[in-house]
Amino acid sequence: MQDEPTPTELIKAVADFLRNEITPAITGHNAFKLRVGINALDLVTRQLALSEAGDAAEAARLKQLLGMEGSLIELNRALADKITKGELDLQTPGLTEHLWQTTMDKLAVDQPNYASYKRELGRK
Amino acid sequence: MIEPQLARCVASFHPGATGVAGAARLSGGASQETWTFDILHPGGTIGAILRRAPPGYGASPGRAAGLDAEATLMQLAHDAGLPSPRVMHVLKPADELGTGFIMTRVDGETIARKILRDEQFARARPILARQLGKIAAGIHGLPASKLPKLRQMTATKEIGDLEREFRSFNWPRPVFELALRWLRDHDPGPSNEVTLVHGDFRHGNLIIGPDGVRAVLDWELAHLGDPMEDLGWICVNSWRFGEIDKPVGGFGSREELFAGYEEAGRRLDPDRVKFWEVMGTLRWGVMCCGMMQRFRTGPDHSMERAMIGRRSSETEIDLLRILSPRGR
Numbered sequence: 001m002q003d004e005p006t007p008t009e010l011i012k013a014v015a016d017f018l019r020n021e022i023t024p025a026i027t028g029h030n031a032f033k034l035r036v037g038i039n040a041l042d043l044v045t046r047q048l049a050l051s052e053a054g055d056a057a058e059a060a061r062l063k064q065l066l067g068m069e070g071s072l073i074e075l076n077r078a079l080a081d082k083i084t085k086g087e088l089d090l091q092t093p094g095l096t097e098h099l100w101q102t103t104m105d106k107l108a109v110d111q112p113n114y115a116s117y118k119r120e121l122g123r124k
Numbered sequence: 125m126i127e128p129q130l131a132r133c134v135a136s137f138h139p140g141a142t143g144v145a146g147a148a149r150l151s152g153g154a155s156q157e158t159w160t161f162d163i164l165h166p167g168g169t170i171g172a173i174l175r176r177a178p179p180g181y182g183a184s185p186g187r188a189a190g191l192d193a194e195a196t197l198m199q200l201a202h203d204a205g206l207p208s209p210r211v212m213h214v215l216k217p218a219d220e221l222g223t224g225f226i227m228t229r230v231d232g233e234t235i236a237r238k239i240l241r242d243e244q245f246a247r248a249r250p251i252l253a254r255q256l257g258k259i260a261a262g263i264h265g266l267p268a269s270k271l272p273k274l275r276q277m278t279a280t281k282e283i284g285d286l287e288r289e290f291r292s293f294n295w296p297r298p299v300f301e302l303a304l305r306w307l308r309d310h311d312p313g314p315s316n317e318v319t320l321v322h323g324d325f326r327h328g329n330l331i332i333g334p335d336g337v338r339a340v341l342d343w344e345l346a347h348l349g350d351p352m353e354d355l356g357w358i359c360v361n362s363w364r365f366g367e368i369d370k371p372v373g374g375f376g377s378r379e380e381l382f383a384g385y386e387e388a389g390r391r392l393d394p395d396r397v398k399f400w401e402v403m404g405t406l407r408w409g410v411m412c413c414g415m416m417q418r419f420r421t422g423p424d425h426s427m428e429r430a431m432i433g434r435r436s437s438e439t440e441i442d443l444l445r446i447l448s449p450r451g452r
Binding site: 033036037039040043073076077079080083084086089090096099100102103104106107110111114115116117119120123 | 296297298299301302304305361364366367368427428430431434435437438440441442444445447448450451
């Protein structure tokens with residue numbers, strides 16, 4: 001077992017330092033790069049917080065939809081393959097809901113400020 | 125320094141020019157550069173832009189029209205009265221500047237967030253969609269006989285290219301598969317009308333002033349094909365920058381875009397426009413994945429490229445919003 005602090009706490013501390021102390025001191029193209037860097041750290045923090053539950057729920061849905069076992073990537077490959085072949089489509093019960101939920105979970109980590117995501121969060 | 129070569133070059137095509145000043149690199153990758161500079165002349169300073177592949181970077185990548193073709197198209201657009209820089213000079217080997225061309229610099233803004241939010245563009249925003257419809261019509265009406273040699277594309281070919289590129293990443297994306305399937309099922313077939321297509325008609329390639337559109341730039345992806353492609357591409361949600369209820373670039377409606385297009389005497393096919401909007405959304409998603417691949421394998425190991433890989437999910441939600449909307 002690794003000791004405390006957790007990866008999330010470490011990354012947050014670094015991101016907050018960059019955001020609060022370094023950002024005011026940097027200008028020009030490096031200020032843009034710094035912002036991208038801070039965004040990357042924030043993304044990792046969100047992924048660490050959210051992905052375990054999201055991945056587990058996604059795997060459970062996939063097993064149900066496909067009637068098979070496998071790792072998350074194997075299940076996703078199988079789903080992609082069935083959509084390509086036309087064996088599953090938007091008329092398949094549960095597929096639309098699965099794709100929506102999976103995509104919403106991705107956006108919650110990748111780009112929670114994306115306007116389409118914020119709109120759909122309010123829709124449910 | 126690039127200024128001595130530029131000064132020599134400018135003297136060869138602009139009699140009386142006494143030199144150049146303020147040369148600065150604007151953007152671009154290793155193989156394609158954009159420079160801004162001033163041409164000094166007793167009659168007045170002229171703002172200019174150099175677009176070039178430096179010496180040693182001759183060949184253009186697969187989909188690119190090539191810099192000579194870009195120069196020809198820009199000049200054709202300018203001569204047809206479309207908002208465009210004027211091409212002042214096409215580089216020759218003796219210029220020792222590589223391949224490319226020099227054009228007049230058009231003042232204005234290309235950054236979408238400023239165009240969509242700054243007060244100085246408040247009066248331009250409501251007229252842009254209609255203007256762009258008219259401009260697209262003008263581009264599609266440029267005489268075929270005067271066009272340079274360009275690749276010819278069809279919807280079917282475009283789907284195939286996109287699918288090949290997506291498969292090369294070897295990463296499962298069920299939403300992209302769904303979109304590919306939709307595109308194959310809705311392939312409208314060859315267009316009755318084949319015209320010049322700008323190929324990248326969107327924010328970033330449009331110079332906007334407080335008075336409206338001032339110039340169309342970047343003909344790198346120009347080709348022959350279905351004119352509806354340009355209208356679909358400019359409606360892709362990725363170019364709305366948060367203003368998602370204004371499909372045309374975050375500033376206007378499809379109806380305005382279409383009205384401007386039809387007023388210029390051209391026929392419109394809204395189903396084809398929608399097809400190309402879906403295609404464009406998927407294309408941008410695949411491009412985001414491609415940039416991530418280049419971050420992994422290529423020389424450009426930058427955070428920016430890595431993070432763009434995490435923007436492809438934006439196109440997944442946009443594809444679902446078009447193909448499988450909920451709650452409405």
